[in-house]
Amino acid sequence: MTTHTRIRRTPWGDARFWIGVALVVLSVVGVWLIVNASRSTTPVLQADRTIITGEALSSSDFRVVEVSLGAAADAYLAPQDLTADQIATRALSEGELLSSAAVGDAADARTTTIVVESSVGLPARVAPGTVVELWQAPPLEEGFEEPRILVADVTVASLVEEEGMMAQDRPAVEIVIDRADVSAVLSAITGGAALSIVPMGSR
Template sequence: MPDPSTPAAPRLRRPSWRDPRLGIGILLVALSVALGSWAVTNAADTVEVYRTTDALSPGDRIDPVDLEVVRVHVPDIDLYLTPDEPVPDDAVAIRAVGPGELVPGSALGTESQVEVRPISLPMSAALEAYLEKGSRVDLWVALPDPDGVGANPVGPAQLLVEGVEVWDIHEDTSLFAGTDQVQVQVLIDVADLPDVLDALSSGAEITVVPLPGQADS
């Protein structure tokens, strides 16, 4: 006979479907399986595409050596340049592509397809800190005014071209340049080129005005 002074060993109870711990366990297992399946599916959906390291301006040569390959999930891979597609030796950018952006296939072309032309303009050296390759500027012009007075009469300033891209900035080495001036090369759309060239040939003063919210290095 069992000793009445000895406590009875607890009986193991069969888990009940009503036990909330069992439901939580099943839910955690289901979530783990779903998360693993999602990760595998998304990894399979990523593809390799080219991304810029520096800004590309119209007319810049496109060489895969200057690009980096990244794996991304994109809805339409045909829209972008990939390592699977050979890049022609004469390929250039026909529109601007910012630094760190995926390279669209539509940005590739030949020099004959580039619809902008570089024009050099004097600019205040104080503005150089606010601009870099790929920045945007407005061009304002003060045209000569025959009815004005003084040795160099000009009319009121007016907007000449809006939002043109900066291609390069370098030191102004001309004999008449002041120490506070640099030369900025901007890309002018072919359609706007006559107005800009007419302003330059007339001796008008063209002022480069950076758009706000750009580089300040």
């Protein structure tokens, strides 16, 4: 009678065993890296108040917060990145993190401010930092032309408080505009156009 000896294969002699072990190890390492990255924070600047386009940036306008940004950390400014010759290239809301895209050199500034009087009352939502459109209605011999946009996408720097009866009828607003648009705005003012401040998205 012939007997056959059954050879028992050890698990470590099977390639599938080692592939399984490798996958488990990779999974554990991956989870560890993700958890470790989520615990890593970066000190960045956060606005303490609304900052207007073109305004000089100062460390006193920000507080330092620790935020987990991961790969996006380089897109935001740390305390040591802020220098004295930098300005805001767009409006920053209170509590917003300071991104490098919102910062520029003062020497390269293309904006200025100008005060305009609105021919109608200001919407309640208009405040410093609000992005608005400046509309004009050029004068006719009788009445005014159809209103149209004079300058789009400008920022309110401040609400100018005036005294007297005209303060209620024609509120004044200081706006931040591109220098290239100054001539058109001044021409509209001196030409007697009726000007209106319209918040973006309110049409």
